[in-house]
Amino acid sequence: MTQPAQSFHDGLVTEHYDVIIVGSGAGGGTLAHTLAPSGKRILLLERGDFLPRETDNWDPKPVFVEGKYISKDTWFDSDGKPFQPQVHYFVGGATKLYGAALYRLRPRDFTELKHVDGISPAWPLSYDDFEPWYTKAEQLYQVHGNAGEDPTEGPRSAPYPWPAVSHEPRIQHIYEDLAKGGYHPFHAPCGILLDEAQRSRSTCIRCTWCDGYPCLVHAKSDAEVIAVRPLLDRENLTLLTGAEVTKLETDDSGRTVTGVVVSRDGNQEVYQADIVAVSAGAANSAKLLLNSATDTHPHGLANGSDQVGRNYMFHNCKAVVALSKEKNDTVFQKTLGINDFYFGAKDYEWPVGNIQMIGKSNAEAMRGEKPQATMLAPEWSLSDVAKHAVDFWLTTEDVPTPENRVTTDGNGDIHLAYQMTNNAEADRLYAELKKILNHTGMAEHHVLRKNFYMDMSIPVAGCAHQAGTCRFGPDPATSVLDVNCKAHELDNLYVVDTSFFPSIGAVNPALTAMANAIRVGEHLLGRMS
Ligand SMILES: Cc1cc2nc3c(=O)[nH]c(=O)nc-3n(C[C@H](O)[C@H](O)[C@H](O)COP(=O)(O)OP(=O)(O)OC[C@H]3O[C@@H](n4cnc5c(N)ncnc54)[C@H](O)[C@@H]3O)c2cc1C
Numbered sequence: 008m009t010q011p012a013q014s015f016h017d018g019l020v021t022e023h024y025d026v027i028i029v030g031s032g033a034g035g036g037t038l039a040h041t042l043a044p045s046g047k048r049i050l051l052l053e054r055g056d057f058l059p060r061e062t063d064n065w066d067p068k069p070v071f072v073e074g075k076y077i078s079k080d081t082w083f084d085s086d087g088k089p090f091q092p093q094v095h096y097f098v099g100g101a102t103k104l105y106g107a108a109l110y111r112l113r114p115r116d117f118t119e120l121k122h123v124d125g126i127s128p129a130w131p132l133s134y135d136d137f138e139p140w141y142t143k144a145e146q147l148y149q150v151h152g153n154a155g156e157d158p159t160e161g162p163r164s165a166p167y168p169w170p171a172v173s174h175e176p177r178i179q180h181i182y183e184d185l186a187k188g189g190y191h192p193f194h195a196p197c198g199i200l201l202d203e204a205q206r207s208r209s210t211c212i213r214c215t216w217c218d219g220y221p222c223l224v225h226a227k228s229d230a231e232v233i234a235v236r237p238l239l240d241r242e243n244l245t246l247l248t249g250a251e252v253t254k255l256e257t258d259d260s261g262r263t264v265t266g267v268v269v270s271r272d273g274n275q276e277v278y279q280a281d282i283v284a285v286s287a288g289a290a291n292s293a294k295l296l297l298n299s300a301t302d303t304h305p306h307g308l309a310n311g312s313d314q315v316g317r318n319y320m321f322h323n324c325k326a327v328v329a330l331s332k333e334k335n336d337t338v339f340q341k342t343l344g345i346n347d348f349y350f351g352a353k354d355y356e357w358p359v360g361n362i363q364m365i366g367k368s369n370a371e372a373m374r375g376e377k378p379q380a381t382m383l384a385p386e387w388s389l390s391d392v393a394k395h396a397v398d399f400w401l402t403t404e405d406v407p408t409p410e411n412r413v414t415t416d417g418n419g420d421i422h423l424a425y426q427m428t429n430n431a432e433a434d435r436l437y438a439e440l441k442k443i444l445n446h447t448g449m450a451e452h453h454v455l456r457k458n459f460y461m462d463m464s465i466p467v468a469g470c471a472h473q474a475g476t477c478r479f480g481p482d483p484a485t486s487v488l489d490v491n492c493k494a495h496e497l498d499n500l501y502v503v504d505t506s507f508f509p510s511i512g513a514v515n516p517a518l519t520a521m522a523n524a525i526r527v528g529e530h531l532l533g534r535m536s
């Protein structure tokens with residue numbers, strides 16, 4: 008890591024960079040990685056620090072029960088009630104804790120889709136437009152997968168760079184039962200540095216502490232390990248940690264960002280660059296623009312359309328635990344996905360969503376997430392429940408609405424107003440999962456001789472999949488960013504995190520953010536050449 012040649016404090020302007028990137032997660036980290044080989048002088052500003060490598064990384068108590076790696080931020084809901092958002096401020100951003108399920112959106116996700124509660128709008132680019140960058144992102148993040156199993160997937164110009172992660176016996180059994188039943192289970196795309204052919208050389212040890220945990224051995228394809236760490240010795244890249252960007256300043260015309268105001272070590276610093284790319288995560292990027300209002304941008308920077316902060320999405324999700332009499336000894340469970348209901352179900356016209364596996368339950372984590380779980384299984388201890396649990400993650404698309412939005416108050420703090428959409432579709436997905444479980448024979452083995460499920464719906468604080476607050480589009484009246492993710496109203500301001508999503512689909516968002524960051528990075532290289 009190189010330090011800035013000079014560091015001036017107390018509001019003085021420091022040196023000038025070609026590009027300043029705010030935030031080092033899926034968007035910002037990947038953008039830095041794309042730009043760095045050009046030799047352009049890049050300043051990467053990250054409010055967090057490196058996530059410490061410590062045994063707590065793989066301990067459910069500190070991770071899930073005590074929330075050790077969740078930021079201490081306070082946000083406020085629409086009633087002004089404070090809550091602690093599940094956001095993660097580290098080099099690598101939310102990807103340090105993510106499950107590394109690296110899905111492409113489906114081709115139809117890029118088109119307008121009608122949902123029970125509204126419209127999922129078309130993107131200004133098609134799947135085919137995006138495809139080359141998905142391929143590059145999969146290669147960079149070393150995604151494992153097996154093309155051709157999932158009938159909803161789009162065409163690809165290259166195979167997955169790594170073979171699919173194998174199913175362990177219990178999951179293989181479910182896979183075969185589903186296939187026999189006429190479903191199309193597939194090997195879930197996954198970004199872990201696992202070499203199953205040469206386990207002795209594999210960085211990933213295939214453990215159970217993956218989904219929602221940081222990886223102690225740096226074997227997860229997160230934005231720190233893959234994108235940022237390899238840049239740290241470069242002369243042209245400066246990473247400043249503990250550097251929270253609080254405001255963007257503009258020239259009198261309002262067309263150019265002239266100063267990036269940073270709070271670091273209790274001091275205020277101001278940095279300058281030809282190009283500024285904000286990638287602080289959907290809520291924080293909106294916060295930064297809203298808190299940067301000026302006379303020329305009275306409602307917030309780039310917010311003449313009044314769209315900054317609006318259309319916040321984060322998926323309508325459920326974590327579901329199915330119990331069976333048979334023990335589930337799976338260690339790494341996230342290997343299977345089902346998209347048979349993605350765009351509808353039998354006699355149901357609305358899109359329903361994606362089913363995938365999540366990290367294996369353990370008693371400590373369940374205690375942290377849902378204390379009342381034991382009430383549903385009075386004869387079982389939480390350890391028994393965890394040993395017999397098969398864990399699913401259900402994702403239904405939520406539609407963007409202008410009322411679901413981030414605003415800031417007089418202190419500059421985030422207020423998040425959010426009403427869930429598409430609950431009927433999410434309920435249908437849950438019903439389809441139950442049918443599937445019956446089909447695989449799991450229900451027969453339920454200890455209570457009936458279907459026995461516990462679900463944990465995700466409250467507003469669970470903003471892991473946040474997106475949409477600065478959507479891109481051709482029309483400055485209805486979007487914040489143009490097709491290159493440049494703010495319509497400014498000449499040198501870009502937003503390169505999940506904020507740009509006009510809709511979120513029903514698969515995990517990170518690969519799309521990474522692919523888009525490569526796309527925008529290549530655009531910037533062209534612009535700067
Ligand atoms: C527990 C968990 C599991 C997940 N699992 C998956 C999964 O399996 N698959 C998937 O696709 N997605 C998953 N996600 C979501 C995925 O991690 C995010 O979609 C992705 O990281 C978003 O990228 P981003 O660049 O928008 O934001 P982030 O990756 O969060 O990066 C934003 C960065 O900006 C920094 N920052 C914020 N404000 C400022 C500021 N003012 N100044 C400077 N820096 C700032 C933050 O510290 C952070 O480093 C998961 C998320 C979580 C939390």
Ligand code: SF4
Pocket residue numbers: 199200210211212213214215216217218221222223224225226227228339
């Ligand atoms: S499964 Fe692999 S990538 Fe995931 S936490 Fe374990 S070692 Fe790390």
